Amino acid sequence: MIYDKLAQRGRDFLGVKYPIIAGAMTWISDFNLAKAVSENGAFAVLAAGNMPPELFEQEVDRCVAGLKKPFAVNLITIAPNYRAHYEILQSKNVPFVVFAGSFPRKADIQGMKAAGKRTMSFASEESIARQQIQFGVDALVLEGSEAGGHIGHVSLMILLQQVLFEFKEVPIFVGGGIATGRMMAHMLTMGAAGCQFGTRFVMTEECTAHDKFKEVFKRAKARYAISTPQYDSKLPVVAVRSIKNAGTDDFGKLQLQLLKRLEKGEITRETAQYEVENFWMGALRRAVVDGDVEGGSLMAGQSVGLMKDILPMRKVIENLVSEAEIELQNMKTMLCC
Structure with a gap:
């Protein structure tokens, strides 16, 4: 399969079958969603949000005990409980840490690496990508402004040209506005190590959102x-x-x-x-949690316009991979003519 060849770098880095990252979503990316993602071959990320430290530790421990494949914990650097979360996570057997919210300091990256964890952070422009690589981050995530939740100001289309095409030192994963296997195929051909999906995983049977x-x-x-x-x-x-x-x-x-x-x-x-x-x-x-869709926050990426069905996690991931392979075969045919 062409997909397997293009996905190899991301697969090797993450240690999972498919370099498909379930982007962390506060109150959504809990142990239950992480378990479903992990069991179906993709890369699970637990969202710390601003959880009370004791609850955060419980969720981390559930993931450590219940997930058989590598996974990450997402830390929000601007959350009031960030420092408490950071200190708790250092002593846990968690293989990956994703820094989000703002850009982590060099000491924070190095502290997690010293604790035996691989680190990932977001790059909103070329200078940030260069800084994070110099700080020692192990991989970057480019998340375009099309994404949901806390976002940067630059679209993924620009970030691909500004960062993905320019930096080869670390694996670079991309997200924001990606909802189909066809689009994932094109991201891989551009050099992405894999793709991050958020809104797509809300629309799964295993997601416990209201x-x-x-x-x-x-x-x-x-x-x-x-x-x-x-x-x-x-x-x-x-x-x-x-x-x-x-x-x-x-x-x-x-x-x-x-x-x-x-x-x-x-x-x-x-x-x-x-x-x-x-x-x-x-x-x-x-x-x-409560279903207050009038006064509550409905964080969603623009890819929400492509979401029509609630499917089992297995089917979502199977569809993404099969669509990607079909698209890659079609591209091969077009290029060889």
Whole structure:
């Protein structure tokens, strides 16, 4: 199979059958989803989010005991509980760590490597990619602004040309707007070590997200998933892509309230940013766990417009791989004519 040849670098690095990464989604990428992903040959990632440290440790221990293949834990560097999560994870038998939210410091990367873990981080532009490689990160993930949740400002189309085509030192995985095996095939031919999917794995039977949450995804069009604006540089916020609802409007109101309090000197910028992250963590939980699809956060990538069916995890991964192989064979035929 052509797919096997192109997927070899990613497969060797991750230690799984398919270099398909189930991107971490707070309140969604739990042990249950990780187990389903892992058992079907893809690469599972547990989302730490801003879990209470004791709950985080329990979930990590469940993965260590219950997953037979390599997996990762995703740490949000801007989460209030990040430092506690980091310290807990150092002593756990977890083979991979994915840094997200912002860019990890060199000491954080080196600390995890010293603890025997492979490290992965996101690169939102060429200079960040170069910095992270210099810091010693083992692999990069390019996540375009088409993705859901916390996002950068650059589309995957640009990142492919700016980073994937320019850096060969470490494996580079790509994500954001990818929903089909056909697209995955093209990413592999461009040199990607593998692909990351998020929204696609929400629409699986094994995902424990509330039925109302999944139903919104089924009805959504790509244009419904919008990114939040930053109103003022006095309050830097990481853009979040989600399906527009009342919760999106609430975030806009929160920013305005926090900016007023900042101007009056009632709070510090750090406190304001803490409030922003607390908003997203709580709003996402209300939507995913409680089914509040009006006031909660419906984090989703623009690929949500391609999601129409809720399928078993086995079928999702089989479809991705078989579609990729068919596309690669078609490309071979076209190129050989």
